[in-house]
Every structure is written in C-alpha cells, then in structure tokens.
Amino acid sequence: MPAQILSLSSPQKVKVEGLSPPAAWVITIRLMTAEDAGAESDIQSINSDAPPAWNSDDEPPEDHVGDENTCSRDGAVKKLIQKVGKGLERPGQNDIVTVRFSTLQLDGPPIEDVADQITVEMGDNKLPLAVEFAVKSMRVGEVAEIRAPAAYSKILSPLCGRQLRTQPGVLPKTGKVKRKLRFLPAAPKGLAEQAKVDLLKFRKAKQEAEAEAEAEAAAAAAPAPAAPPMFRARVELLGFECVLALTEDRSVTKRILQNGSSRRRPRRGDVVSFSYCLLEDAGAKRSSPRKCELTLGEDELPYPRLEHVIYSMKEDERCLARLLSAGAEEEGMPNLQMTELEVTLLRWRRRDLLPVAPPGEAVQAEGTGHVSAASALQKTEIRQGPERRFHDIEAGSMVLVAFRDPGHSKGTLLSWRAGEGVVPGYIEVAVASMRLCESADFKAPVAVQLCRPTGPSYEGQTPLRKLEVLELCPLLDELLADDGVPTAADADGAGSPSSQPYQLPSDWPVQGQTAAWADLKLVDDSGSFRLALLAATEAVDLCLLEEEGQLHFLELEKAHGNALARESRFEEASEAYKRALDAVRRSPMYKALFPTERGHIQGAYSREAGEGENPLQGLSDQEVSTRRSHLVALHLNLSLCANKARLHALARRHADIALGAEPENAKALYRRGQAAAGQSDFEAALQDLQRAAELQPQDRTIRAEIQSVQRGLKAHKEVQKTMFQNVFQPSSRKSPGPIQEGKD
Structure with missing residues (x-):
C-alpha cells in the first residue's frame, strides 16, 4: 500500500512530488506559496485563447476574411468579415462592449459619419439595431461590414429573454426559419414588418419605372429606380467585459472586477x-x-x-x-x-451533512431529498484541503489523523486501520469525507453517536495508536487553530510553521503506544470535535493478492465478524463476513469447492481462464476438507445474520450454497429450515429440519425448532380451513316479503 509524498501549499495549494515505494512510509509536508502549486492547483485559467494546436470535435467554425455570415433570425442582417478576431468568446446580453463603427454610403466607400470608440452596455438601446446584431457574433479585434434594411438603423436592442416568450419556456411561433438561424437574436416585430413594407414599396416603384421606360421609347434614357432602403456600416470590436445575468428575468446581474482564486x-x-x-x-x-x-x-x-x-x-x-x-x-x-x-x-467555509446510517440500512432522506440533520454528522470546514486524494478511504486503509484535545487545545496524533472498529463509525465517516491536510469541526447528535459504537477486539486486529512527533507540533497547532486564515507572519515566512518542511517517520503505521478510544476523551459532551487528516494509504486490492494473502484476509475478517456476532451486532458481522467472502469468491478454488457458484449462464457456453485445470490437484484431502469447512462456515454465518435481520430469502440462498458443497451438513439444513419457516413455507422447513434431526438426533435445538414449525403449520392449516370452509356452500337465500302498495 503506497503512501504519498505531499507538499502542502499555503493556504490552498498542493504539489505531488512523487510516490514512495511500498515499504517506505514517508510523508513530507511543506507549506508553500501559490506560485509553487504545480499542475494540481485550484487556480482557474484566465486564458481564453485556444492553444496553438487546439483541435476538438466541438471546435466552432473558423472565420476567414471575406466570409458573409447571417446575424439575425430573419436573415436580414448580414456581416462581411474584413479582419478576423482573436479568442473564442463573443459578447452577450448586458455585456459592456467597446466598439468603433461608422456609417457608409450604399454605392461607395466614402464615409458619411465617423464615430469615435464608445463603450456601451448591450441591450441598453445605445447602438443601432443592425450594429448590435453584428457585435453579438463578433470576437475581439474583428472588423466587419454590416448590411441591413434601413429600418434596422434605429437605435434599439434585439429581443432577448422573456421578451421572446409568450409563455414560460416556449419560444413564439414564427414563419419558416432555418434551423441554424433559430437561436440568433430577433428584431422587434414592428421593425421587421416595416422593413418588409419598405422592400415592397421599392419593388413596386421599380416595376412602375420599368413600365414607364417601355412606354417612353422615344426618350433617350429612363430614370433609374432608386436604390433599396438599406443601412451599411463598418464595425470594429475593441473589447468587452462579461456581465452575467444571474436570474432569468435579468433583475440580478454582476460584472467581475477581479477573478477568484478557487473553483468552488x-x-x-x-x-x-x-x-x-x-x-x-x-x-x-x-x-x-x-x-x-x-x-x-x-x-x-x-x-x-x-x-x-x-x-x-x-x-x-x-x-x-x-x-x-x-x-x-x-x-x-x-x-x-x-x-x-x-x-x-x-x-x-463549507458545511455538509454526512449521512451515518445504521448497519444494514440505507440513508433515509426527507421528502425534499436532503438528509435529516438528526441522523447525520454535521461538518464545518475550518481549513480547506488543498489536495485531492488519489484513492478513497475505505475499509483497510491506514489513516493518520490529528485531533484537538477539548481540554488542553493541543493536537493528538492517532493512527488506525479503517473498518476494524477501533474508533466509532461516525469518526470514520468524518475522516472519509476529508482531503489531505484539511481541518474541520464536526458535531455528532446522540443518535449518530449510538449508531455505530466501537467494536470488540479480536485476534489480528490493528490497534489504535497514539503518536508523539514533536516536529509536527507547530503544524498541528496551525491546522487545528480556531482561525484557518494565515497571519501576516505566516505570509512573510519568517518564523512561521508554514515555511518549514516536516517529515513523518517511516514506521508511523506501527509507531506509538496502544490506546483505547474511550480513554482519550476527544469528543466533548455535546458531540463536537475537530480533526485534521495528515496521511492515508490505499486499502488492500483483493484482486492483486496471492492465495495466501486472500486466505489471511479471510481469516481476519471472519474473526472480526465472529466477535461482532458474539455481541449480537449481526448487521456489522454480516458486513465483515461479506468482505471475507469477497476475497475468495472469484478464485478458481472457490468455484471448484462450490459447484453452484461457477457463474455459468444456462443455455450458453462461457469459458473460464482456468478451464481444464483442477485448482485442488496440488492439495491433500485434508487441506481440501479444511478449506471447504472454513468457507461453508462462512456461508452459514451469513445465513445466521440474514435470519436475524429477517432477510429470509438471503439466508436461504447462503444455506443452499453451503449444501451445494456439503449436502449432508446438518447445520446448513437447520439454517435453511429456519429461513423457510420465516417465509411461512412450513412444509419445506419441516422437511429440512427432519433431515437435520436424522443426521444429529441428539441436538435439542433442532427438535425444538421442529416442534415450533409443527405448531406453525397446524395454525396455518386452521387459518386456511376457516378461510375456505364456506367457499363451496350455497349462500342462504331469504324469500322476499309481500310487496306493500302505497296509497294514492
């Protein structure tokens, strides 16, 4: 299980220098400045330009000089690109833009009206409508010539937001609009209609002029029809500042003056x-x-x-x-x-509700989908964790945690292996929610504290250890302080704990004195405590273990489950048995011992990796019998826990698996009979129990269960008899009385 060598920046950045070999448990913690944060920094990139070799499937079409683009939904506003802009961002509604535009004549380049650069807000009716249409599709530094009907030269802004909708979430019905133009800005309805009227008038005048030219054949030349009423301008986008609309009705907007330093x-x-x-x-x-x-x-x-x-x-x-x-x-x-x-x-500071469900139960959420505060651990962040973990903290992970002593306000270093019950369950939930070098306050309600108490001790359990590392005392004082913001001395680095590197001993998982959680008193009477996560290792990957490692892991988890079962904590014992079973249930040896668990699909052929080989060939008969008995006992323990939790179908399933390996196992027949009786299948239960009594005639527990099942079967038959006794008898019929006629 490799540990990580981390460098902690101040106050939010971290850099991973490398990974240590599995045998060296070395962690170096050093608080650095933001400039040394490296690639894992939370600083957001402010470069909006595409990289030189950027190529993506979502890349927008590249603009070229001379391209003509449509800028309005009705297709009336056209843009001819004269200079390509930079970047990928384009202005939106309410953005502050700086533009330079001038009005041109229709038949030539001479400029009629030259305007200096102006800074306006988009959507504030400060620009000609055609210009604002074009600016919304331009990039910084782009120069374009705009052509639009003369009606679009009015100082006005395009429609947007709720102005486009007749009802919430529905766009108004329009004429035939191309799909690629459907989401472009729209002009006010009156203005678009006026442009159509002007165009019809121009066409009518042109037709009349052509008719007059034909009638006056003697004339030297007929007067040319007037040009259509059009608007022509040259626009350059110099820059813009993004203004974000935070509500749909745009009643709340913001303009960023200084970018933030985090992504959260x-x-x-x-x-x-x-x-x-x-x-x-x-x-x-x-x-x-x-x-x-x-x-x-x-x-x-x-x-x-x-x-x-x-x-x-x-x-x-x-x-x-x-x-x-x-x-x-x-x-x-x-x-x-x-x-x-x-x-x-x-x-x-982030506040979270961490669900802590009882063993074997799912987290119960309220009607709104949020976890109830009465059944959750309340977390308040004190110092943000700068580094994301490369793995989750789960059962089997070694953790190094610093607690603040409520009485002395000093840091206490503890190490333990998660999932072994040396600390309460809510403490492990708190640690699993943290980043490396993060500190937080927690408050556990009474229901959460009683949910998963500390477990019993068993053979092979990793004890809870208390470490004394004097070099880490300044760092612990800083992490567990009331205020997570570094002081001015910390920022200067002179005499600050943040400027000094700290190195943990290589044997920290086994160093320290053995302690008991109840004797430490790290949680006050109200259920509040503060901790910081310093180190965590990855749990054992069962798929990478050799056969000896899998059997060792199985024995440890089986001993853990037996200790919990002796204290009638069957839900937690079931979880330990399942972890033990997961270590071997995919191995060829397990499939050879339990033929019903080979995983073949009925009617199909599936070839296994070790097909044609016998995994039990190199073992003696006594070793095969010992391994079979251990695995059968594991399934029988799971069946017992399922029966105690009233999961009779699951209990019956585990008993069936055990009987597949040992058909004459009396305890497996007894467990399956108990599960069948719990499902009211008394006949099958009686059959299994009678067979178990034949195998072990002196077992009083089996005989007592048989008597209980017989009484249940008798009561069940009486209920059925009472329920169906009158089903096939004709219903009693009463003759109707004389009909009395009413008086008029």
Whole structure:
C-alpha cells in the first residue's frame, strides 16, 4: 500500500512530488506559496485563447476574411468579415462592449459619419439595431461590414429573454426559419414588418419605372429606380467585459472586477464572509465597505436577492452587482429601483451533512431529498484541503489523523486501520469525507453517536495508536487553530510553521503506544470535535493478492465478524463476513469447492481462464476438507445474520450454497429450515429440519425448532380451513316479503 509524498501549499495549494515505494512510509509536508502549486492547483485559467494546436470535435467554425455570415433570425442582417478576431468568446446580453463603427454610403466607400470608440452596455438601446446584431457574433479585434434594411438603423436592442416568450419556456411561433438561424437574436416585430413594407414599396416603384421606360421609347434614357432602403456600416470590436445575468428575468446581474482564486462556490448552508459597499449612479462609492459573516439560507442578507450574487462567486472574487427590485407602485405601475453594490467574497467555509446510517440500512432522506440533520454528522470546514486524494478511504486503509484535545487545545496524533472498529463509525465517516491536510469541526447528535459504537477486539486486529512527533507540533497547532486564515507572519515566512518542511517517520503505521478510544476523551459532551487528516494509504486490492494473502484476509475478517456476532451486532458481522467472502469468491478454488457458484449462464457456453485445470490437484484431502469447512462456515454465518435481520430469502440462498458443497451438513439444513419457516413455507422447513434431526438426533435445538414449525403449520392449516370452509356452500337465500302498495 503506497503512501504519498505531499507538499502542502499555503493556504490552498498542493504539489505531488512523487510516490514512495511500498515499504517506505514517508510523508513530507511543506507549506508553500501559490506560485509553487504545480499542475494540481485550484487556480482557474484566465486564458481564453485556444492553444496553438487546439483541435476538438466541438471546435466552432473558423472565420476567414471575406466570409458573409447571417446575424439575425430573419436573415436580414448580414456581416462581411474584413479582419478576423482573436479568442473564442463573443459578447452577450448586458455585456459592456467597446466598439468603433461608422456609417457608409450604399454605392461607395466614402464615409458619411465617423464615430469615435464608445463603450456601451448591450441591450441598453445605445447602438443601432443592425450594429448590435453584428457585435453579438463578433470576437475581439474583428472588423466587419454590416448590411441591413434601413429600418434596422434605429437605435434599439434585439429581443432577448422573456421578451421572446409568450409563455414560460416556449419560444413564439414564427414563419419558416432555418434551423441554424433559430437561436440568433430577433428584431422587434414592428421593425421587421416595416422593413418588409419598405422592400415592397421599392419593388413596386421599380416595376412602375420599368413600365414607364417601355412606354417612353422615344426618350433617350429612363430614370433609374432608386436604390433599396438599406443601412451599411463598418464595425470594429475593441473589447468587452462579461456581465452575467444571474436570474432569468435579468433583475440580478454582476460584472467581475477581479477573478477568484478557487473553483468552488458557496452553497446553501455554508458560512460566508464578504464585504460590500453601495455605489452611486456614476460608480462612485456612497458608503464605506462593510464586512458581513452569515450562513446562507438561514441568516438575512443586507439586500434582497443578494444571495444570487454570493452563490455565483468564488473566494477572493470582486464584482459589481446590480439588483433590480420593485418599489412602491406609482399610478398603478410598479416603480423599479436599481441598487449597485461592489461585493468581495473574502472567505467561506463549507458545511455538509454526512449521512451515518445504521448497519444494514440505507440513508433515509426527507421528502425534499436532503438528509435529516438528526441522523447525520454535521461538518464545518475550518481549513480547506488543498489536495485531492488519489484513492478513497475505505475499509483497510491506514489513516493518520490529528485531533484537538477539548481540554488542553493541543493536537493528538492517532493512527488506525479503517473498518476494524477501533474508533466509532461516525469518526470514520468524518475522516472519509476529508482531503489531505484539511481541518474541520464536526458535531455528532446522540443518535449518530449510538449508531455505530466501537467494536470488540479480536485476534489480528490493528490497534489504535497514539503518536508523539514533536516536529509536527507547530503544524498541528496551525491546522487545528480556531482561525484557518494565515497571519501576516505566516505570509512573510519568517518564523512561521508554514515555511518549514516536516517529515513523518517511516514506521508511523506501527509507531506509538496502544490506546483505547474511550480513554482519550476527544469528543466533548455535546458531540463536537475537530480533526485534521495528515496521511492515508490505499486499502488492500483483493484482486492483486496471492492465495495466501486472500486466505489471511479471510481469516481476519471472519474473526472480526465472529466477535461482532458474539455481541449480537449481526448487521456489522454480516458486513465483515461479506468482505471475507469477497476475497475468495472469484478464485478458481472457490468455484471448484462450490459447484453452484461457477457463474455459468444456462443455455450458453462461457469459458473460464482456468478451464481444464483442477485448482485442488496440488492439495491433500485434508487441506481440501479444511478449506471447504472454513468457507461453508462462512456461508452459514451469513445465513445466521440474514435470519436475524429477517432477510429470509438471503439466508436461504447462503444455506443452499453451503449444501451445494456439503449436502449432508446438518447445520446448513437447520439454517435453511429456519429461513423457510420465516417465509411461512412450513412444509419445506419441516422437511429440512427432519433431515437435520436424522443426521444429529441428539441436538435439542433442532427438535425444538421442529416442534415450533409443527405448531406453525397446524395454525396455518386452521387459518386456511376457516378461510375456505364456506367457499363451496350455497349462500342462504331469504324469500322476499309481500310487496306493500302505497296509497294514492
């Protein structure tokens, strides 16, 4: 099981330097700066340009000089590319764009009106409609010539959002629109109709001019018809700033002023810390910045609908938010009020509910799909874990965890093997939810603490060990401190624990004194505790074990299950027996001992890898008998646990497997008879129990079970007799009385 050599950055980044050989349990922890974070950093890339050799199936069509593209849904606005832009992003609704455009004559290049570069907001009715159509399809640095009907030169913005819909989620019915134009911006209906009217007038005037030219044959030349009413302009997109619409009605928007430093975003129930200040119409700050720390979804925000902005932000992100709210009505019309805020997300801590279900039961969710807080472990993040684990923490993994002592506020290092019951089940659930070098607060309700207590000790169990590593004390104090934000001294690196490398001893899984969980007192009376995960190893891969390793693992898990069964914890014992069975049930030896479990499909031929070989050939008869008896006992124990859990069909299945290997096994017949009686199949149960009594006539337990089944069979027959005794008898009929006629 290889361990990882990790370098922990401050406060969120990590770099993997390599993997140590399986025999060397060496972990080096070093807090670094963000520049040394490496490829596994959580910093988001801000480069929007495609790589030089970028080639993908989702690559958009490449633009070329001279291409003519359609920019509107009705096909009236055309764009002729004169210079290709850079990047992949294009402006959208509410984005702040900087453009330079000029109006051209229809019959030549002379410029009638030259305009300087302007910065406007898309959708704010500040540009000609044809220009805004084209800008939405342009990239930064692109230059294009636009042609559109003259009606599209009006200062107006295309329709978008709810303006396009007659009912929620449904686009309005239009005429014949090509599929590739269906999702382009649409012009207002009145403007499109006006353009059609102008075009019809031009065609009519042209036809009249041609008729007059034919009638006046003596004339030297007929007057040429006027040019169609068109709008022609040259547009250059200099740049744009993205404005995100956070609600469907676009009442809440934000413009990013500073990108965040992480990929995660807050969720409902998380604790966030942010600052905000109110802005004037001109963008000046009206008030000084105010800091606020609250729980999303539980505490009230300073402004309504501000939660949409917080949910969309990343840590260290700064944005300009606009909140549109309805004020008091004036003359029957709602008065819309615009609030501009500059918001900075300083820090946020994730809160989770970790389900801790009783053994053998699934997690019960509420009607809303969320886990109930009364049956879940509550987690509040203190210091974000910078490194993603390369494997899950599951049964068989060795973990190194630092707990904070509630009485002395000092760190206590503990190591154990997960799944062996040396710590309560909710502690292992907490550790499995963490990243490396992450610290968090947990609170376990009483129901969670009683759900999976510590298990009994058994032979071969890895004990809980308490380590004393003095070199790690400064690091533990920093990880388990109340405030996860590093101080100024930590940032400078002078005398800070973050600037020093720490190395764990190579034998940390076996180092330390044996301890008992009940004697440590690391969880206070309210069920609260704080811990940090320092190291974790990968669990044993059963498929890679040799035959001796599989048998050793089987014996350990079988001993674990027997210890749990002796304390009547049958659900947990069943899980241990299943892990033991998983170690060998795919091996050729198991399939040779249990012919019913070969996995062949009826009516089909499936060839196994070891077909034609006998895996039992190299073993003596005594070894074969010993291995068969051990595996049969494992199936019988699983049958016992299933009967105790009232899973009689599963218990019957395991008993059938055991009888496939040993048809004359009295205990297997007894277990199958018990399961059949639990399913009210008394005749089959009586048959199995009587056969078991013949094999072991002196067993009183079998005779007592036979008497119980006989009583149940007798009661069952009496119930059937009472139920069907009157089925075949004619129903009693009563003669109707004389009909009394009513008086008139």
